[in-house]
């Protein structure tokens with residue numbers, strides 16, 4: 001059972017800037033996404049669950065075209081405020097807004113070259129992932145790419161031990177883990193062609209990285 005949205009919003013309103021302390025295991029997955037997401041050819045990027053805007057700044061600073069635009073969406077008002085402050089140096093090119101990405105998103109069909117989401121699908125339940133992916137499919141341009149990173153189950157001694165310990169805590173106190181648990185992204189990607197899939201591990205924490213396009 002995943003946490004209800006109101007609980008998730010309350011957690012991330014409280015966590016705020018401390019979310020960035022997860023960079024010790026997230027950065028290796030973000031680097032993998034950057035290496036395979038062909039961001040240098042994207043003109044419009046949308047992020048689901050943008051958090052503090054940390055990944056947005058990485059993309060805007062070093063990987064996106066100078067005129068490319070970025071929009072981040074997040075359920076938490078605190079996260080949107082933090083991302084908005086962080087994106088200020090990029091002016092009108094980069095914005096953040098409050099939205100629940102499991103509900104219809106206010107944007108036109110085919111508006112985005114990349115839809116990015118890191119460490120969000122591991123909070124959502126199956127129906128919510130389906131709803132977010134359905135919006136992603138609608139919003140992606142014909143050559144657009146979906147770029148995902150999520151917590152995943154580990155294999156090998158240390159990653160497996162970490163996964164089992166995480167699972168045990170999640171069962172009794174999911175809020176302590178930000179509502180995140182390991183998911184298998186490909187299980188949710190029927191109707192998508194996976195162009196790149198990798199598992200990355202940092203100090204026992206396992207993440208899965210996927211770049212996919214909708215089957216048309």
Ligand SMILES: C[S@@+](CC[C@H](N)C(=O)[O-])C[C@H]1O[C@@H](n2cnc3c(N)ncnc32)[C@H](O)[C@@H]1O
Pocket residue numbers: 005008009012019020026048049050051052054073074075076079099100101102117118119120123178180
């Ligand atoms: C684990 S944090 C990851 C943040 C950021 N992507 C990162 O990798 O650091 C999950 C983020 O997703 C947001 N979130 C959770 N459920 C959401 C939903 N249904 N719609 C939009 N954002 C959501 C949370 O508020 C939080 O900022």
